[in-house]
């Protein structure tokens with residue numbers, strides 16, 4: 210049995226801590242107004258060329274937030290994050306980890322698709338740092354609204370936006386890095402990096418990626434166990 214299996218089998222997302230309904234509703238309202246406000250964003254040039262803003266989606270008070278780089282071609286056309294090939298691979302990982310996507314909040318560091326034309330094809334271009342910086346306040350507002358207990362940074366652009374400094378992803382993958390708001394960030398590869406990698410070693414790379422991601426399950430489970438133990442202690446002493 211692979212290492213992530215033993216984690217996932219005992220830690221379905223149903224075990225992930227839930228917040229109160231009132232909190233969910235107000236977070237959802239806030240996210241709705243952020244989504245609306247971001248739909249006309251022209252704070253960097255990317256909005257002019259993209260089809261639409263692709264804002265984050267998912268549970269309004271998800272315990273775990275996943276942050277990618279920017280929407281790709283499919284996401285730009287459909288208006289949802291991670292629905293193209295990288296999203297399919299992410300979906301495969303989420304399934305193996307027993308993380309229903311609707312229990313998470315999934316977003317990107319940059320909300321518009323940056324591309325260059327090669328013939329009729331729109332080819333992904335990595336966003337410039339100034340573009341990621343212009344978009345940062347949307348991401349930070351999403352974090353404030355959702356208040357996740359942990360965040361997964363998928364790739365270097367996400368890690369840099371979340372941590373405010375360049376992060377060597379290959380060196381830091383699988384590690385938790387602190388943010389100033391105390392929400393820990395688990396750094397790992399972007400799914401597109403696996404898709405671009407050596408086909409002969411794909412399954413091996415995928416397994417290693419699951420091990421990275423699985424650390425978030427363990428973190429949330431331990432945090433939940435700590436909260437339950439603290440509540441029980443408080444109950445006993447009341």
Ligand code: URA
Pocket residue numbers: 277278279280281284289290291292293295296317401
């Ligand atoms: N890559 C990303 O980083 N985000 C998406 O939404 C799709 C592809």
